[in-house]
Amino acid sequence: PTVRENYNLFNDADGCPDDVTNPTSEFTFPDTDGDNIEDRWDSCVDEPENFNNYLDWDGCADVRPPDHTPIPDTDYDGFADDVDMCPDRRENFNKFEDTDGCPDKLDLPFVGDQDNDGILDNVDACVYMREVYNMFEDTDGCPDMITQEASTSDTDNDGLIDSIDLCPSQPETENDYQDGDGCPDTNDNSHDSDRDGIIDMHDSCPTQPESYNRYQDTDGCPDSVDTSREVFLFPDTDGDGIEDRWDSCLDEAENYNNYLDWDGCPDEEGTSTAQPLDSDYDGIYDSVDQCPDSAERYNDYLDTDGCPDLPPLRGPVLDSDSDGILDTADECPNAPETYNRYMDSDGCPDWLANFRSTADSDSDGIIDILDLCPSQSENFNGIQDTDGCPDDYPSTFDSDSDGVSNEHDLCPHMPETYNRYQDTDGCPDTVEFTWTSFTFPDADGDGIDDRWDACVDEAENYNGYLDWDGCPDVRAAGSTSLTIVDTDNDGYVDVVDLCPLHPETWNKYNDLDGCPDVTPEQARFIHDADLDGIIDNDDQCPNIPEDYNGIEDDDGCPE
Structure with a gap:
């Protein structure tokens, strides 16, 4: 009991260090192929070793093979570390999840x-695969693979071979603390007293396990989160239901008499001195x-x-779409301006993202229905930049004040030049542009581009009859009029409308x-398609409104 068995396939079950070289033993291990490697160690019993200084021991x-960089296989189980789920523990190949690289245990109802x-199967870790007896864990019953040209030993029998064991003569304690170094660690399980996965040196509550509720899950403390989170409410001093930011009479409550009920003042029709809001006077x-x-x-x-507005005019001064421009x-003479506070001077019916004519009073890119301060522009200083309000906190997030926060700014101390070339990196780029304007041809010089001109080689005579077709027309019977079809009424006839x-x-x-x-610029506008108060960028269900039932009310989905 005090002397170790040497496991040489000779009386290995008696627990004694047998000496097969002793003449009195009268036992000789067979060597079928005569290559001086006993069959118990010979991987090719019927083929002799060629002894070419490459794997001469097998x-x-x-x-x-040609020289190459070996693929790491720390536990020598034949699975490379990058696909081995247990790179420090060998697969036992017992026909139970043999492809994961982990030593799985399988209880067998029989002995054999x-x-x-x-x-025997009751002690064989690989009951369906033979032990190779290569002087490496020859008692586990598994065909262990060794990539070295010499046998690998495990002096302290802790399962970690000496070549990777930092303490080859002292067995590993297997206490879930640095179990891969092969050393007997003295601080047992006290490193994580509450067993919450956060070691004591980083655990603010070492004796209380972390609750893991997605709230401060790295501090190691059992946090309690109230699902009814406090929501910031704008003040309403007079309690009339109109927030102070919109209330013209902060200390006087609105009387709600169907007369100027939106101004927050107790008005009386015909006697009130309060001035209703008229932004354009x-x-x-x-x-x-x-x-x-x-x-x-x-x-x-x-x-x-x-x-x-301007009425439709005839003559040299025209406003074809009657939009006042x-x-x-x-720029869009046949399509009226929408006047949605977005590029209202160009004369075009501009539509913001999602094709909604949506107002953005302060032009900060956050539409009014989502903007908590629709009349005050967001200052975009890295603090609550999606609420639409100019935050008063001093910003240290944008050192060069170029609108790109330091977190995303590759040049935090040099402002972005905004020249439409890598304008999101925060660096002052220099780009030389050569602008070339394209002009559509007009072969007959009648002022109508050839792409729209029905008579490319004949100039329009402009007689008030079909002056748009580019042909020198003469007013005649109605049957000679061309039928112009513009199904979507966007000013482009169907024959040229893509x-x-x-x-x-x-x-x-x-x-x-x-x-x-939808223009790339319009992509900067923040939208809330389902109008649940959660912007689409943060809404996991952008087209289905949140039901606010106290369960994950910030994900935008109705639970």
């Missing part, structure tokens, strides 16, 4: 030796003004809508193709 006639390797209150930021012209044409300055069933968006982005486009 008993096979090997051929040295299925693989005939001399190790055109005499039409914002509450009914379709163009609150553009004054009405009062030209006896739609004077009650609050928009600067003359054709000479109107999207004849879908109108052009007129956003200065591919406006000549007749298709509804």
Whole structure:
């Protein structure tokens, strides 16, 4: 009991260090192929070793492969470390999950030796695969693979071979603490007293396990999170239900008499001195003004809508779409301006992302329905930049004040030049541009591009009859009139409209193709498609509103 068995396939079960070289033993291990490597160690019993200084110990006639960098296999189980789920523990090949690289245990209801390797199944870790007896863990019953040209020993029998064992003469304690170094660690399980996966040296609560509720899960403490989180509410001093930021009378409550009930003041019709909001000072209150930021012209044409309209004119001065912008300055003379506070001076019906005519009063890129401060621009200083309010906190996140936070700024101390070349990296790029403007041909010089001209070689005579077709027409019977079809009414006839069933968006982005486009610039606008108060970028269900039932109410999905 005090002397170790030497495991040489001779009386290995008696626990004694047998000496087979002793003449009195009268036992000789067989060597079938006569290569002086006993069959118990010979991997090729019927083929002699060729002894070419390559794997000369395995008993096979090997051929040295070309030099290459070996693939790491720390536990020598034949699975490379990058695919081995247990790179420090060898697969036992017992026909139970033999491809994961881990030593799985399989309880067997019988006793025997299925693989005939001399190790009974009840102690054989690989009951269906024979032990190779290569002087490396020859008692586990598994065909261990050794990539070295010499046998590998495990002096302290801790399962870690000496070549990777930092303490080859002292067995590993196997206490889940640095079990791969092969050394007997003295600090047992006290390194993680509460067994929450966070060692005591980093655990703020070493005796209380972490609750892992996605709230401060790295501090090691059992945090309690109240699902009814406090939401910031804007103050309402007079308690009339109108927040102070919108209330014109902070200390006087609104009387709600159907007269100026939105201003927050106790008004009486005909006697109130409160001034209703009229941003463009055109005499039409914002509450009914379709163009609150553009004054009405009062030209006896739609004077009650609050928009600067012009009646349809005939002659040298035209406003074909009657949007108040003359054709000479109107980029979309046949499509009226939408007046949605977005590029209202170009004369085009601009549509923001999602094809919604949505207002952004402060032009900060956050539409009013999501902007907590719709009349004050967001300052984008890295603090709550999606709420639309100019935060008063001093910002240390954008050192060069170029609008790109230091976290994303490759040049945090040099401002971005914004020249449409790598404008998101935060660095001052220099780009030389050679702009070349393209002009569509006009062969007959009648002012109508050939692409629209039905008579390329004949100039339009401009007689007030079909002056748009490019042909010198003479007014005659109605049967000679051409039938012009513009199915989507976007100003482009179907014969040249790439999207004849879908109108052009007129956003200065591919406006000549007749298709509804979304410009790259419009992608910066923040939207909430399902109007649940969670912006689409953060909403896991952007088209289904959150039900706010106290369960994961910040993911945007109805639980």
